[in-house]
Amino acid sequence: MKENKIAHITSVHPRFDTRIFLKEVRSLSEDKRNVCLIVADGKGDEVSNGINIYDVGKPNNRVSRLLFSWIKITYTVLKRRIKVIHFHDPELISAALLLRLFGVKVIMDIHELVIHDIDDKDWLRKFFLTKIVKFIYSIFERIGIFISYKVILAEAGYTNYFHNKYKSQLSKFSVVRNVPKMELIDSKPKLKRDGNKNILIYVGLISKIRGIAEMLETIAILDDTFELWLIGRWDSEKLHSKCKLHAAWSKVKYFGFLPPQEIYSICKSGDIGLSTLHPVENHLYTTPVKSFEYMACKLPMLMSDFPYWKEYYLDKAYYVNPLAPKDIAGTIVSILENTKYKNELIEKAYHFAFQNSWEKEKEILLKQYKEII
Structure with missing residues (x-):
């Protein structure tokens, strides 16, 4: 043609x-x-x-x-x-x-x-x-x-x-x-990691309104068995420099901006995926690609408690006030403690991702x- x-x-x-x-x-x-x-x-x-x-x-x-x-x-x-x-x-x-x-x-x-x-x-x-x-x-x-x-x-x-x-x-x-290409995700192996750590993963643009400050506050509240892995571009170098001065930065691992093939291997090695975006108008009715990537990688995800998200994802995610680090930290601990429910959620979420x-x-x-x- x-x-x-x-x-x-x-x-x-x-x-x-x-x-x-x-x-x-x-x-x-x-x-x-x-x-x-x-x-x-x-x-x-x-x-x-x-x-x-x-x-x-x-x-x-x-x-x-x-x-x-x-x-x-x-x-x-x-x-x-x-x-x-x-x-x-x-x-x-x-x-x-x-x-x-x-x-x-x-x-x-x-x-x-x-x-x-x-x-x-x-x-x-x-x-x-x-x-x-x-x-x-x-x-x-x-x-x-x-x-x-x-x-x-x-x-x-x-x-x-x-x-x-x-x-x-x-x-x-x-x-x-x-939404993700499932054939690409299914073909990727897990990344090797320290089995003694609890890994929180965030994928996407790293910015103020996407919750980077609250993520750092959350990881600061959690004990030293927790790490925050960031994948994506920074909204500005000024914000990146400011975050590196945070007291909890030693518990952060920044991978940079990566192609999907590498992102999926990292996600498969995590414990919880974060999508705790701020409740601004441009976020309220989206379905972030990262959410489907988390589900396809069998990574349980913690999301902002937007009414549209709760209605769309239903019981395939956990929900929390994205502006409350203490609540986020408490929910993370609860997720990891309730292994049976977490595993059931992961399976439902994976099949949902496959359908989308x-x-x-x-x-x-x-x-x-x-x-x-």
Whole structure:
């Protein structure tokens, strides 16, 4: 199908982003679609798993990225005579609009509720810019929805927002959840560990609103048999430096940002997975990919007591106030003491994860492409 060229484009995400490359792009390639990836990370062009990756260069700063990366990506799409683009960043709506005028078909992939994420940006609140940025973004969001043939949501919890706001365009929307590839998880062995330790694991962006301060306070309360293992990127180097000064940092092991294959081996070696995010609007109706990864790795998980999470995950997780380290620590001890219930929960959670795997979601993705190509 060489006449149906497809490009996934991103100016923000890394080239081997789990959702974009490992799941969506590779699924299209396996379906014999002529697909490529266009990025802006400065690592150069390459071919991976038979897929061409084109690099437009890493911008010097955020302003440069906003002003120039979308232009370079647009040029690359036109130069490669791409017929369909699938874009992953709100800042690429300008590129999508211009390419739409050139006859390129557009798919918009929404990873998060940006309109609510803006509320959580401390630097915007500091300069009283939140309302202005939300107003500007809402205009761009409307343009993005209007010009897109398909709009893909990464979370089922986003549907209420978009269905209520864009009632006249409901046929464009579908949900392709960001859940794990079970075949990849099942094939990974456990990581060797000290059997005398109780390992708490957190996977994902490490930030204030995702509970890093409370996790450190929790590990400080627990005795020296406990360790906290962190996997992911820091929201800022300033936050990383501040956390390293915490009295409990000696009980923390930081693995850095890792590919899924390595993450799964580590998770399988843990005792409890943490997903104690703060109750901000952008978290309340998500189903974090880490939750499915924990379940698939047979790692019992402790989650924030959001009503939506308790309704969705039911008896496949433990719940706690994410802002109360003492309660979190007490619940952790209780989980480890009640082995029988924990093992029953692990089995139910594993089967739940298997029913919600990428192997099923990719069929929804491929259906969207069949409808427009």
